[in-house]
Amino acid sequence: xxxxxxxxxxxxxxxxxxxxxxxxxxxxxxxxxxxxxxxxxxxxxxxxxxxxxxxxxxxxxxxxxxxxxxxxxxxxxxxxxxxxxxxxxxxxxxxxxxxxxxxxxxxxxxxxxxxxxxxxxxxxxxxxxxxxxxxxxxxxxxxxxxxxxxxxxxxxxxxxxxxxxxxxxxxxxxxxxxxxxxxxxxxxxxxxxxxxxxxxxxxxxxxxxxxxxxxxxxxxxxxxxxxxxxxxxxxxxxxxxxxxxxxxxxxxxxxxxxxxxxxxxxxxxxxxxxxxxxxxxxxxxxxxxxxxxxxxxxxxxxxxxxxx
Ligand code: SF4
Numbered sequence: 001x002x003x004x005x006x007x008x009x010x011x012x013x014x015x016x017x018x019x020x021x022x023x024x025x026x027x028x029x030x031x032x033x034x035x036x037x038x039x040x041x042x043x044x045x046x047x048x049x050x051x052x053x054x055x056x057x058x059x060x061x062x063x064x065x066x067x068x069x070x071x072x073x074x075x076x077x078x079x080x081x082x083x084x085x086x087x088x089x090x091x092x093x094x095x096x097x098x099x100x101x102x103x104x105x106x107x108x109x110x111x112x113x114x115x116x117x118x119x120x121x122x123x124x125x126x127x128x129x130x131x132x133x134x135x136x137x138x139x140x141x142x143x144x145x146x147x148x149x150x151x152x153x154x155x156x157x158x159x160x161x162x163x164x165x166x167x168x169x170x171x172x173x174x175x176x177x178x179x180x181x182x183x184x185x186x187x188x189x190x191x192x193x194x195x196x197x198x199x200x201x202x203x204x205x206x207x208x209x210x211x212x213x214x215x216x217x218x219x220x221x222x223x224x225x226x227x228x229x230x231x232x233x234x235x236x237x238x239x240x241x242x243x244x245x246x247x248x249x250x251x252x253x254x255x256x257x258x259x260x261x262x263x264x265x266x267x268x269x270x271x272x273x274x275x276x277x278x279x280x281x282x283x284x285x286x287x288x289x290x291x292x293x294x295x296x297x298x299x300x301x302x303x304x305x306x307x308x
Contacts, residue, residue, distance in 0.1 A: 002072050004034035004171050004204065006055055010067035012228075013047075013054055021064055024050045026228035026275070028067075029294065030301070034171070034204045037194075039215035042225035043249070048208045051225070052174055055206065056091050057082065088118045092170035092203070094194075096177040098157035098186075102149035108160055109145040115167050132163040135200075136193055154182065155189045162193040166201065173197070173205040179214055187211075194218050212238065212253070224249070227275040234300030242302045245276045274304070282306055 013025035024047045032038050032055075040048045053059055055069055057076045069076040071090075076082065095101040103111055112129045116122075123129055126145055133141035136159040149157055158178075165173055175194065179187040191214060197203060198218060209215055215222060216238050224232040224246045232243040241247045251259040261279050273288040274280070280287065286305055295307040 004072065006032040006034075006172075007070040008032070008055070008067070009070065011051075011054060011069060012066040013050055013059065014064040015050070015060070016062065024228055025054065027291070028228075028230050030223065030230055030233060032204075032206065032223075033221075035202065036220040037198055037205045037207065037218050039219035039222045040206060040208045040225060041210065041212065041215055041222060044210070046225040047228040048225050049176055052176055052206060052208045056087055056093075056174055058087075085118050088115065089168055090171050092165035092168060092173040094161055094165040094173060094175040094178050096180045098154055098161055099149065101161060102157060104149055107146060107148055108152075112145070112160075112164055112167060115164055119168055128167075129163075132167055133160065136160075136162050136196070137189075138163075155186045158182070158186055158189055159193065162190075162197070166197060166203065171204060173203050175205060175207045175209075177209055177211075178207065179209065179211045187214075190214070191217065229275060229303060230294075231276070231303045232300065233294075234298075236300065242297055242300060242307065243276075243304050244280045244282055244306070248279065 008028050008030050011025055011028045012023060014021040015024050028051065040051065042048050050059070054065075054077060059065065059077065065077050068078065074082055109126065109129065112132075113123065116128070121128065126142070129145055130141040133144055138144050138156065138159050144152065144156065144160065152160065178190045178194065182190065194205070194207070194214075195218060197205070207215065207219060221233065221235045222237045223230045224237060224243065226245045232241065232246050237246060241250055248259075248261045250256060252261055273290055274283070274292055277283045277287045284305065292303050292305045292308070294301045294303050297307050
């Protein structure tokens with residue numbers, strides 16, 4: 001039977017940085033289960049947005065890829081037969097930065113219709129579009145449909161993007177840093193909209209975010225990324241982090257007193273071993289020589305020899 005889970009198998013992605021190919025994603029194997037809201041968190045540059053793009057088959061053509069992303073019997077990064085429409089039908093996208101994500105020279109009606117047309121939904125009287133916009137609190141939806149993006153506030157643009165994101169009734173939604181750069185008021189609108197999607201629809205969602213408050217409120221499970229790897233994945237990580245990096249990451253948050261992640265030993269590089277070895281107070285010789293796998297600790301998966 002074909003399920004709707006996302007299976008990532010030994011995925012590595014290299015991209016060119018200053019004429020050299022660098023590992024951005026480094027040997028990730030994980031299953032993201034359908035019908036859940038899953039947060040992917042980590043510091044800037046840890047690879048979370050590239051992972052999101054890999055999952056929806058949106059890597060640049062020059063990316064060097066090893067491993068697979070499997071979804072519904074497709075090899076997402078290797079199967080040339082997959083059409084662009086497949087992604088549009090399966091995935092709704094709620095992008096970061098609303099003002100840059102809408103097309104400035106097209107009215108909201110046209111932009112919404114472009115997406116609906118992929119599923120041959122004509123919606124000539126705009127009934128469906130109005131319904132979607134009203135769902136996200138735009139009660140003056142008829143007026144909004146006639147407008148161009150620059151005529152809408154940031155909050156209204158965000159609501160329009162959420163409406164576009166669910167307009168195909170996708171199986172999965174990818175929300176990439178949905179609150180990044182937004183003021184408090186607009187962030188609150190994002191929270192409310194994602195929560196509305198969660199309560200009233202049965203979509204699965206990946207939320208890539210640095211916003212732990214958002215993840216805490218919305219997500220069923222959390223994946224923590226460090227240096228191109230998922231180091232911990234589970235449903236209680238925000239309350240009980242197990243991996244030494246996750247513990248250090250949370251300790252460095254303002255609400256926990258900005259505890260600095262200090263170097264603990266003299267390792268200059270850890271190409272063979274654990275990527276966190278240099279900063280880890282539990283580091284052993286094995287950690288320097290070998291790269292840990294994911295180990296199960298109850299329902300949580302942890303990439304650390306402490307749990308082997
Ligand atoms: S594998 Fe070793 S170095 Fe890496 S986090 Fe665990 S204890 Fe620390």
